[in-house]
Amino acid sequence: MTDKQLKNISKFLSLVLRHRPEVIGIKLNEQGWVGVDELLEKLKAKGKNISLEQLEEVVKNNNKKRFAFNEDKTLIRANQGHSISLDLGYEAVEPPRSLYHGTATRFLDSIQKTGLEKRNRHHVHLSEELDTATNVGGRHGKVVVLIIDAEQMHKDGFKFFVSENGVWLTDHVPTQYILFP
Ligand code: HQG
DSSP states (O other): OOHHHHHHHHHHHHIIIIIOGGGGTOOOOTTSOEEHHHHHHHHHHTTOOOOHHHHHHHHHHOTTOOEEEOTTSSEEEESSOOOSOOOOOOOOOOOOSEEEEEEEGGGHHHHHHHOBOOTTSSSEEEBSOHHHHHHHHHTTSSEEEEEEEHHHHHHTTOOOEEOTTSOEEESOBOGGGEEOO
16 A cells, blocks of 8 residues: 555544544444444445455554454554543553653643643643654744653652553643743
8 A cells, every 4th residue: 555545544444443433333332443344334325435355454564553353353443542432541650850842832821821722622632752752843833842850740649651652641731840931
């Protein structure tokens, strides 16, 4: 498959596995999983005929490891980024001392007032790498990277989760833990 084909399939899978499974008439279970056979069948019925091999390629080569199979490869789900409500079953873990959040400069005033909010997603997304945060923020406009005092948040009882693809997730980051530029 070309990079473009991979990207197109990945985008459509993000839509159905994170936000709108009903678009192709599937339901995700509580942890976000759906049967691989059922997914392929329903995709086909919508004119998106992709083979198991192609799906495997998307899961394996997706640049951000957005999707995962279960052990016997009968089920598939998105690793994070959902807007529909479910329980991914991640356990709270101790975060690194600091984490980064990339955002756009035009959001700064608002973030200074309310802290980082999860908006349409289940969590606020944070990363261990400056590069990743810079890319994430750049999607929204002129990028600015905020440094989060994760160590202090953890001490104060805030819960952190890490998704299978290494994205750090938390519920809300109040302003006092944010280092603004
Ligand atoms: C901002 C991508 C104003 C927040 C990435 C962000 C990530 C506020 C935007 C994942 C705010 C939400 C998530 C406040 C937060 N006032 N703006 N109080 N609090 N914001 O896309 O973190 O490609 O939902 O800074 O790689 O940009 O989907 O979140 O700019 O991991 O796999 O509100 O999405 O992954 O935007 O990105 P998003 P995000 P995927």
